[in-house]
Amino acid sequence: MNSSARRSLVAAGLLAPAALLFALLFVWPQFRLLGLSFGNPAPFGLASYERFLGDSYYLGVLANSLALGACVTVVCLVLGFPLAFLLARAETRWAGLLLLLTTFPLWVSAVVRSFAWMVLFYRGGTISRLLQGSGLVPPDFQLLGTFSGVVIALAQVLLPIMILTLYAVIRGIDRDLEHAAMSLGAAPVVALWLVTIRLARGGIMAGSLLVFSLSVSAFATPSMVGGARAHFMAVTIYEQTLELLDWPFAAAISAILLAISLAVALTYGRLLGEGREEAR
Amino acid sequence: MRQGHVSARFGRRTALAAGMGAAAWPLLGGGAAAQQFRGREIVATAFGGPSQDLIQRMVFDKVQQQTGARGTQTPLLSAQAFARMRAEAQAPQIDLFMFSGGQERAAKADGLTQPIPPGRNFGNVPAHLKDAEGHYIAWGLVTEGILYRTDKVATPPRSYKDFFKPEFEGKIAFPHITNGYGTDFLVMLAKTFGGDERNIGPGFDAMKRIAPRATIFRAAAEVQTLFSTGDIWIMPYDGASAMRSSAMGIPVGYSVPEEGAPYVTLMGCVARRSRNADIASAILDGHLEPDVQTAIAQQIGWAPVNTATQLPADVAKFMAPTDKLANLDRDLINASRPAWTERFNREIATR
Amino acid sequence: MNEAAELDLQGLVRRYGSTVAVARMDLAVAKGELVALLGPSGCGKTTTLRMVAGFVDPSEGRILLRGRDITRVPAHKRDMGMVFQSYALFPHLSVADNIAFGLHRRGVAKAEVAQRVARMVALLKLDGLEARLPRQLSGGQQQRVAVGRALVINPAVVLLDEPFSNLDALLREGTRIELRRLQTELGLTTLFVTHDQAEAMAISDRIAVMNQGRLEQLGTPREVYERPATRFVAGFIGRANLFEAKPGAGGGLVSEDGIPLDAAGGAATYVLRPERVTLVAEPADGANAVSGTVEVLSFLGNGVQAVLRLPGGRALLVEGAAALADRFRPGAAATARWTPADLTAIPQV
Numbered sequence: 001m002n003s004s005a006r007r008s009l010v011a012a013g014l015l016a017p018a019a020l021l022f023a024l025l026f027v028w029p030q031f032r033l034l035g036l037s038f039g040n041p042a043p044f045g046l047a048s049y050e051r052f053l054g055d056s057y058y059l060g061v062l063a064n065s066l067a068l069g070a071c072v073t074v075v076c077l078v079l080g081f082p083l084a085f086l087l088a089r090a091e092t093r094w095a096g097l098l099l100l101l102t103t104f105p106l107w108v109s110a111v112v113r114s115f116a117w118m119v120l121f122y123r124g125g126t127i128s129r130l131l132q133g134s135g136l137v138p139p140d141f142q143l144l145g146t147f148s149g150v151v152i153a154l155a156q157v158l159l160p161i162m163i164l165t166l167y168a169v170i171r172g173i174d175r176d177l178e179h180a181a182m183s184l185g186a187a188p189v190v191a192l193w194l195v196t197i198r199l200a201r202g203g204i205m206a207g208s209l210l211v212f213s214l215s216v217s218a219f220a221t222p223s224m225v226g227g228a229r230a231h232f233m234a235v236t237i238y239e240q241t242l243e244l245l246d247w248p249f250a251a252a253i254s255a256i257l258l259a260i261s262l263a264v265a266l267t268y269g270r271l272l273g274e275g276r277e278e279a280r
Numbered sequence: 281m282r283q284g285h286v287s288a289r290f291g292r293r294t295a296l297a298a299g300m301g302a303a304a305w306p307l308l309g310g311g312a313a314a315q316q317f318r319g320r321e322i323v324a325t326a327f328g329g330p331s332q333d334l335i336q337r338m339v340f341d342k343v344q345q346q347t348g349a350r351g352t353q354t355p356l357l358s359a360q361a362f363a364r365m366r367a368e369a370q371a372p373q374i375d376l377f378m379f380s381g382g383q384e385r386a387a388k389a390d391g392l393t394q395p396i397p398p399g400r401n402f403g404n405v406p407a408h409l410k411d412a413e414g415h416y417i418a419w420g421l422v423t424e425g426i427l428y429r430t431d432k433v434a435t436p437p438r439s440y441k442d443f444f445k446p447e448f449e450g451k452i453a454f455p456h457i458t459n460g461y462g463t464d465f466l467v468m469l470a471k472t473f474g475g476d477e478r479n480i481g482p483g484f485d486a487m488k489r490i491a492p493r494a495t496i497f498r499a500a501a502e503v504q505t506l507f508s509t510g511d512i513w514i515m516p517y518d519g520a521s522a523m524r525s526s527a528m529g530i531p532v533g534y535s536v537p538e539e540g541a542p543y544v545t546l547m548g549c550v551a552r553r554s555r556n557a558d559i560a561s562a563i564l565d566g567h568l569e570p571d572v573q574t575a576i577a578q579q580i581g582w583a584p585v586n587t588a589t590q591l592p593a594d595v596a597k598f599m600a601p602t603d604k605l606a607n608l609d610r611d612l613i614n615a616s617r618p619a620w621t622e623r624f625n626r627e628i629a630t631r
Numbered sequence: 632m633n634e635a636a637e638l639d640l641q642g643l644v645r646r647y648g649s650t651v652a653v654a655r656m657d658l659a660v661a662k663g664e665l666v667a668l669l670g671p672s673g674c675g676k677t678t679t680l681r682m683v684a685g686f687v688d689p690s691e692g693r694i695l696l697r698g699r700d701i702t703r704v705p706a707h708k709r710d711m712g713m714v715f716q717s718y719a720l721f722p723h724l725s726v727a728d729n730i731a732f733g734l735h736r737r738g739v740a741k742a743e744v745a746q747r748v749a750r751m752v753a754l755l756k757l758d759g760l761e762a763r764l765p766r767q768l769s770g771g772q773q774q775r776v777a778v779g780r781a782l783v784i785n786p787a788v789v790l791l792d793e794p795f796s797n798l799d800a801l802l803r804e805g806t807r808i809e810l811r812r813l814q815t816e817l818g819l820t821t822l823f824v825t826h827d828q829a830e831a832m833a834i835s836d837r838i839a840v841m842n843q844g845r846l847e848q849l850g851t852p853r854e855v856y857e858r859p860a861t862r863f864v865a866g867f868i869g870r871a872n873l874f875e876a877k878p879g880a881g882g883g884l885v886s887e888d889g890i891p892l893d894a895a896g897g898a899a900t901y902v903l904r905p906e907r908v909t910l911v912a913e914p915a916d917g918a919n920a921v922s923g924t925v926e927v928l929s930f931l932g933n934g935v936q937a938v939l940r941l942p943g944g945r946a947l948l949v950e951g952a953a954a955l956a957d958r959f960r961p962g963a964a965a966t967a968r969w970t971p972a973d974l975t976a977i978p979q980v
Binding site: 174176177179181182183185187188190191195 | 708
Binding site for chain 2: 140227246
């Protein structure tokens, strides 16, 4: 056996356990799920899909989830980029510690975190009171059970993911590129826009996709902070699976959510890819 | 949740290792003549947590002392217990099954049960809380009704109609339909306004009137939070929750609506092929002893079914007596649940 | 001179916490002049350049451009064309777009941008590469793009940060001559950071030698070589034999290791450049002569470099014509000689 053949055999051997695990625990269940979603009427039918796509209520749930994903992504991007940029460019040895601090929300379980938000969002909770005091909302307003409340609570936990992704990418961008742009006459903001943000595109896309897909599939926070009036995909899937035991329908909703997430990822990637081609 | 009401309504309790008390064999001085089941063993399901400990101490250990039968409790949610019963129909590992979700009727219908020899206390259980052929019998109830802030509400509510009083606008909370009490509230509203399980329309119509200004919640854990904020004055829930809130210092009272109190039964039944129906009868009879019924009521909040039980007033005020219960058609409710949930999502839980 | 200076650094100080990166730097650069900031790494030369560029704020002092104080003017309003050590070409922009970047920022009309970029492309022999991305270029081409990008905006001052350090040796020499030609032709006022003394000597009008944040000497390449102001400069610029001369017993000077010296001045530190030393076979007496053993002989192409090990332990550096290698073999005894004029006193130590 020559050495290259041996090397590929060793590589295959090393990959095999992970590949097997992946196939067993991910690919196979996905196929089962897909199969299940076509199980009504048996043995093969599209009734579950027709029921979802033909019903404005369920389409509204879908739109709600997509809007949630979009809003959380935008909030995380707008808040996360400046933070990630400052941390990446900070010339202090505390930067590492500060980065660690931003990940704190990830250390707390989703249920505990959501309960904390609920306490703040109740009519008498601190945040709701602040808003009431500002006069922007009616006196009995509460953030609990509102779309904005869910966006805030989700953005809080997903922000670290955005920051970590962007931080790594911005750290990889030579700082002298910004200096070069400035010495050529670009104001710092212009340099940021023309150079750093263009080059951080990959990270922006990765972070946004991560945050978007985690938002549309989030369950605990939407169901707890959003309450009974929040109709999101993951909550609906949970209801159909565990409360109403309509597995084919739940599988169909899951498949639709998966397909849409994939489509969003591909479109987003294409758009950013085109942008990069243009820049060439 | 279609099955397993205990888990949905009381929150998941840590399942304690089964059979803690079973380690001790009866002391030999226990009176040999009375030890009719000596050397035999019985396995029963349990709801876990404090109730299991209490029952082990007051029922199983006592039966062991008196009869010599060693009892083991294993915590199982009702739905899982029913699945076990079905799977082990030919060779049951568990003799005595405890259900909180009405599974006993399905079990009897499927031929999975056998008649239980009547015990001393069985006669004190009202007929609608036991099977006419003796296949199952209730030993406790979770009674629902109207919970209210005693400091904010001057006149205790008497009826489901009170939810429509103008002074309660914005102060009402009720559980989501996927919470069993939410379904019961819907059915009781239907009954109050001329409908019933078969004609649920009036229930939805009534709910629609209060829903826009009401807080709809999902988790049992939220009940105390909602009351403690002071924003919520009144909600349909169970008396045990009111008792717990009250013990925590939140002034929450319970009242039995004049339309009747919906309830959840804690039922025992015996696997068809079990050879221990006689011991199971002793165990269930132990549950029904008035002192045990009182202890369960005081410590767990489950209402007694033995009509001979005399509850202290401070406990009695949190539970409905057996003659004030509203009997709901659980089979029909369970069958209608998917359709009602859809309707609830579209008509009630909206912005 | 300060009145006429194009770029004038006055008492520039930069501290990082308790560390002083640049200590009181005074430097005036005349119009069209190329001044090198030379020194080992960490000497403060890059910090100085970045203060001029506006990337680092001075802790003290002023920077004047044509008499105007630009100390607090942000980088993008300073009108400096900088070539970075890493080139810092925008990886997502083509060669043409990289060069045009500064023109676009200045709002130059489209047609003129095209024209000026084309001129720069021609000047730097980048024809045909306009549409390429930086990563598709060789190191030398990237360097030329970086230069073109800095020059096309007609900056008041050109700042070069080790612009040749990423090129291989062969390319480096040609490129620096080319850059010097361009700089002279265009009359560009240039500040040039390097750690390579040969590079600084080759293309600078004047060299500012820096060490540990201080400016050690400022002068033409010849001045700093022939009349080093400090021991550091003497050692850093070219190779040097140093003698600590003190009055000896006989009234003449004697070095710290007992070599009798005959020099124009009195007690001082003296520099003796290796190429000023003559190596002979026959022994000699008196001052400015010392015998030892030839330890190393290295052939350099244009000459030979030798190390003469003296009895006192000193390794005396000698450089001479290639013929030296014919006359001596390692291990041979030899005598080194020089004249009083070959010894240059260092004013301060």
